[in-house]
Structure formats: C-alpha cells, structure tokens
Amino acid sequence: MTDISLPKPPVRRFLLLHGLDNHRPKEHWMWWLAESLRRRGEQVLYPQFPAPDRPSLGTWTELLRAELAQLGDRERVVVAHSLGTALWLRAAQNLPDELRVDRVLLVSPLGEQAFCAENRNEEFAVPDVDPERVAAASDKPLRAVISTTDPYAPVDAATWAKELGVGVDFLPGAGHITPGDGYGPWPGVLDWCLDESRTGFGS
Template sequence: MLHGFSHHRPPGHWQYWLASRLRKRGERVLYPGLPFEDEPRYDEWREALHWSLAQLGDDGERIVVCNSIACLLWLRFGSDRQPDEQPVDRLLLVAPPDSARIPEVTSTFAITDVDGAAVRATCRSPIRIVFSDNDFFNPGRGAEAYATALDAEVDLIRGAGHLGPIEGYGPWPSIEGWCLDPSVRLEQNFPPLELP
C-alpha cells in the first residue's frame, strides 16, 4: 500500500485499518512509510516504490493500493518503470488528485498527460479507480480523465470527499473485499455527506 501526502500512517485511516485486517488474514502486506511525507519528492518516493516492489517478490498475487498523491506516483512510474520491475497483478487508485490542486510542496508529482499504455503495462489486469464526486483535490472530472486514459474500471462514490478518515473512511469493508476478490465494487460506508 502506498500512502498520500502528510500521511504518517494514522490508525484511523482506512489504509492502516486495511493493512491490519489483511495481516490478520495471513496476507503479506507492505505499508511502508514513504520518505519525507510532509515534503515528498518524486525521485525519493520512486526509489521507495522500486524497493517495495522488489520486496513483494513473485510468489503470490501482487496487489497495489495507492492513495491520493501515491496515485500520481504510480501514473508517473508507468513512464519510467525499470526493466526489472515486473507488472503487478492488480492495481487500485484511490482518490487520485488533479495535479493543479496538489499542494506546492508536492509539485514534483504533477503530471500533464497520462501515458495510458505505459501505465496499463504496469498491471496484468484492468486497473480500478475509486473516487468521489466532491473531492476538493479533484473537483473537476480529472479522475474520470485518468480512468479514460487507463481504460480503467471505475467506482464513483457520491459525497465522500477525499475518501479519508474525516469523511468516515477508517474501516471500509468494500476495499477489503476488493483486495480479496477483484469483482467486489467499492462503495460508500454510509449515506453521502453534504460538504460545503
């Protein structure tokens, strides 16, 4: 699992919850603290991604779940993937931000175009994107544009903001379900929030 900007792996976040749930099931889970999460730089996160993928090895299904700015990390990774980096089996991009809306300190992750073919080549199965219709970091139709470029499967969750703890995404049963069965659709935990 690859976290977002200023994440610090808080226990109330769905990624922390998901890592714990999967480990209790006996799954091997890597949930590294990426370097300088408050002042991240693409090259350093890219190196951490390379290391993490190497640690996954080739035995068993390799599933990657990216959150927020880590989605941009993966989209850029598609264009500069190393020959020794094998494709993963499944990829989920959660709440990918629009590059125009990311904090200045994360500007090294910004992308202008997505090389759909290169990113699709990073995964052996169709990529899944889940996003909300009222995400501050992607207020337009940016996530849909990513989905189109990647020919990705889409789960749209209405009224769920940036899909973080503040919006109620700590425990998130459907994301655990997807990790165990790719046919599971990601859905909201409760009725949509009305955010200003």
C-alpha cells in the first residue's frame, strides 16, 4: 500500500494590517512581505480594509476581529503599519482571550499630531492607552520600528515606547517607511517574521 503523507500544516499564521489610503499596491513592502512569506509556505492574511481613504474605526475593528478569529491555534503574528498600528492599539485593549496573539510588530506608529480631520483618521486616535491591557493582547512584548524622519511618529518616540513597554528599533532617514521612502523589498521585516526569537531589527 502506497504511503501518502499529507503535508505538515503551517506552524504559524500572519495577519498584515495596512494603513490609510493603502489599496495594497504591489510596490508596498507589505505586498512584498505577504508574497515572500507565502513562497516559503507560510499562511498570510492580508485583508483590504473597507474604504481605506475614509476609514471607519468601527468597521475596521469588526474586520480585524474577524481576521483574528481565522488565525487558528498556531503561532499568531500581527504586522501593522501606520494607521494599522493605531487600529491594533485601540482594539488590543478590549480583545477577548480567544483573539490574543503571540507576536506584534508596529511599523511607523502614529503620534498625536497625526490624527486630524485633514488626515481623515481622528476617531483612530489612541488616548490614554492602558499598557497592561495592550500587553495582555500578545504573549511577547510588542516591537516597533520607527524612522528618525517620520513626520507622523510620536514626537518623543523613545518615551512613547517606554511608557507602552514596547521594544523599539529606529531606522535612520526612512520617512514613513513606504514605497516612496524605498521600502518595497524589506529583508529586515521578513527576518523578524521568520525568527520568533529575533529582537533587534535591521533595514
């Protein structure tokens, strides 16, 4: 009798959370990351959030919870960029235990000055974040990557990270870490995704 062995199921699943005005263009590092992970046999959820040009916190949070519910019982990894980081920080404070994840990477988190009517994102502002509740939403401490020239980053990013208990890596002169800043292929983010013990972050 022929022994037909089934392929082993992936040991983890990734959820990518994009930001404002992001229609998942192929030149974005998130698209590159999703494709790079999938080529390695990883399972990746990269949803298009509704109305990315006019985002709704309620609608985005509802979709986020639905996507988290599909991550299953494997290692659960979230990678968020820009407004996606604010979405995570808002949602993380009220996540039920069954939606908790293992690891979270916040790329280009937003400071208070980034939330305004002009940017169409006021309701995503993250006032009075409870560090304990945010930390409880993931097994490992959050990691953030912040550019030293990001106009939307927290004004005092080091203090912001310390108050939230977030480990942070600073990228020199990387703008808002977008394709326009040279971030299509980005080996550093792929390395972090594939190595759960990795803490330091490269460009």
